[in-house]
Amino acid sequence: MKRIAFFYTQALQAVSLVWNTSRGLFLGLIVATIAAGALPAWAAWVGQHIVDAVVAAIQARSQTGSAPLWPVLRYVLLEAGVLTLLAAMQRALSVQQSLLRVQLGQKVNMLILEKAQQLSLVQFEDSEFYDRLVRIRRDASTRPLSLIMKSLGLVQNLIQLASFAVLLVHFSPWVLLLLVAGALPVFVSEAHFSGNAFRLFSRRAPESRQQNYIESLLSQEGNIKEVKIFGFAPLLLQRYRDTYTRLYAEDRRLTLRRDGWGFVLGLFGTAAFYGAYAWVAIDTVRGLASLGQMTMYLALFRQGQSAISSGLTAISGLYEDGLYLSNLHDYLAHPVAPRTGTLTQGARPGDGLRCENVGFTYPGSTEPALRNIDLHLAPGASLALVGENGSGKTTMIKLLTRLYLPDQGRILLDGTDLNDWDEDALRRRIGVIFQDFIRYQLPVGENLGVGDVQAFNDETRWRAAASQGAAAEFIERLEHGYATQLGRWFAGGQELSGGQWQKIALSRAYMRRDADILVLDEPTAALDAAAEAEVFEHFRKHARGRMTLLISHRFSSVRNADEILVLDHGRILERGNHQALMDLGGRYAHLFDLQARGYR
Incomplete structure (x- = not known):
């Protein structure tokens, strides 16, 4: 009963x-x-009359010397x-199925994808949830x-079976039961192994995702140079083979058993x-059925058994598809x-950004x-976060x-x-560049x-943002300027250096000219000293009157901030401006001196 209820629920959702x-x-x-279900029985009935008409014509010819052809021809037609x-x-089924497959896949x-936009970043970082998303997208x-x-x-x-039953009942109702009973064992087997197959594919989603990841490491241009230099490919290929061997062994075992x-x-x-075949043949020999009826019954037996087997197999397949739909x-x-x-709008416009006893655990x-x-970041003020890797700086920005x-x-x-702000209104007030910014395989302007x-699509805004992000000079030297396709994924694409990509990302943050909160996470990590100086000169001009939050491991970048927070294991260890922290002689001063020694 549970499976019947399950079928019913999933079928309604699918419909x-x-x-x-x-x-x-x-x-x-x-x-x-x-129509396709009713016509085969009609064809079998007509076939019976063709055979009987032929037999009658042969008998007439033997008796009268002439055979009437129209009774045969009309049934043939x-x-x-x-x-x-x-x-x-x-x-019609095939055509409509093909068209619906495309539309339904898109739907x-x-x-x-629309649901994915409603989910939080924490949910995307949950491996179990992400595995579920991969499984769903794979078969969508x-x-x-x-x-x-x-x-x-x-x-x-x-x-088909109902129409066959109307014709077979004239022979014997027991024939239907015989055909159904013969098909039931296969149905039970298929239902059992369909459930096993679904559970197997669901369980090994992490391994399938790992295989996809290895494929990307071995085939994408952003990864292949390091893989080649380190000679990592043989190890990755071996891991890929080992995973395949293990998955294939599971598939083989299931397939052989099934x-x-x-x-x-x-x-x-x-x-x-x-x-049933022997039954009707014997009845025909005994004169209980005509040759045409025997032909029809044999066709109905064969097609009926096929319909029963197909129907029962479809039910077992429905269970497997239903499990997928339940996941969806x-x-x-x-x-x-x-x-x-x-x-x-806030209750106290101009108050700026405040954190009050904020904590977060993944x-x-x-x-x-x-x-x-x-902390308190007032309009026009700048705040820098420094600390060792894992101290909580990027987590702070995400909060x-x-x-x-x-x-x-x-x-x-x-x-x-x-939490009380409208999300779109809040995001419009923030311009941000993350350390792991996306290198969009799009034209420069769209980037x-x-x-x-x-x-x-506002080219005037592109140019203004590129100028503020110190990217305008190299963009204008490109063959097609702001229309230049970036990246190597598509024809005619041009790859940029790491520093040029970073200027593109920085300019992207400046596109939000109405944003009064600028968040920069390692904005100059890939830039040389001259480029860094140019970027920060533009930044200081653009940041006037705005709240700026900066993360950087380069102390030359953070020393001019109004306030510097030193984070350690998620806590604020020290705070103050550059001179106050140097006078304190604590962690900041130690890290600053370590970095400064490299320039002496």
Whole structure:
């Protein structure tokens, strides 16, 4: 009963999904399915009359010397028409299925991607959740349509069986039970192994994702140079082979068991068919059935057994597809943090950015990444975060930009909690460059335009942002200027140096000319000293009157900040301006002296 309820629930969800994708194609599939299910019985009935008409004509010829041809020809023409109509319905099924596959794949992928935009960054960083997302995306274009087609195929088989039953009942109702009983063992086997197959593929999603990652390391231009230099390829290839060998062994074991049992249990169906075959043959010899009826019954036995086997196999396949759809709907129903914020202005405009006893712990971790953080960044002021790797600097930025929500304390902008701000209004006030910024395989102008999608195609804004980010000079030297395709993924693409990419990313942050909060995470890590000096000269001009937050391991970059926070294991260890921290002689002074020695 649980499986029946499961089938019913998933079938309703699949029907709703397909109905919302294309009502016309769905209705067309239903019509073609009904017709394709009813026509084979009609063809078998006509076939019986052809044989009987031929036998009657032969008898008439032996008795009278002439044979009437029209009774034979009219049934031949009728069968030709029925089979032509059946072929048309099968072609209609194929065409509509192909069209619906494309539309449904797009629909499901859009649902998955739209849902992904509602999820938090923490959920994307959860490996278990990410594995589920990979599994769902992998089968998004095939599983929903597969469930629908198997459901319609089941309906078609039931219509066939119902129409066959009308004809077979004249021979014996027990024949139907015999054919069904012969097909049941195969159904039980298929249902069992379909569940095993789904659980197997679900369990090994992390290994499949690891294989995909190895493929990217061995085939993408951004990775291949380091892999070649380090001679890492043989080790990666061996790991890829080992993973494949292990997965193949599981597939092989499942396949052999599934098909082995399928063959053995299929013998029951074969025995049932030939039992019915012998039954009707004997009745024909005894004169209880005509030759035409025997021909029809044999055709109905064969097609009926095939319809029963196909229907039962479809049911087992429905279970596997239903498991996928249940995962899809669980994902789409995954709870997201409600967008409760509606404010576009703070309670105290001009108050700036505040953290009050802020703490954050990553899911699954017992050690807080940040704890007891208090700070105030006023308009026009600059704040720098320094500390060793893992001290919590980037986590702090993700909290301030509301990519993460604090576990304790609160973060205020203009006197209002970040959670109470409208998300779009909040993001428009922030210009940010992350250390791991994206190198978009897009033209130069669009690489800049993503910084403010409202000005995505505004060339005037591109040029202004590129000038502020010190990128204009090298962009204008490119063959096609702002129309130059960047990266090597697409034809005509041009690769940039690391420093040039960093200037592109910095310019991208300047696209948000209305942003009054500038967040820079290692903005000059790939730049030489001259370029760094140029960038910060532009930065100081652009940052006037704005709140600026800077992370950098280069102390020459942070020494001019109004306030410097030294983080250590998620806590504020020291705070003050450069001179005050040097006079303190603590961690900051020690790190500054270590770096300064390299320039002496």
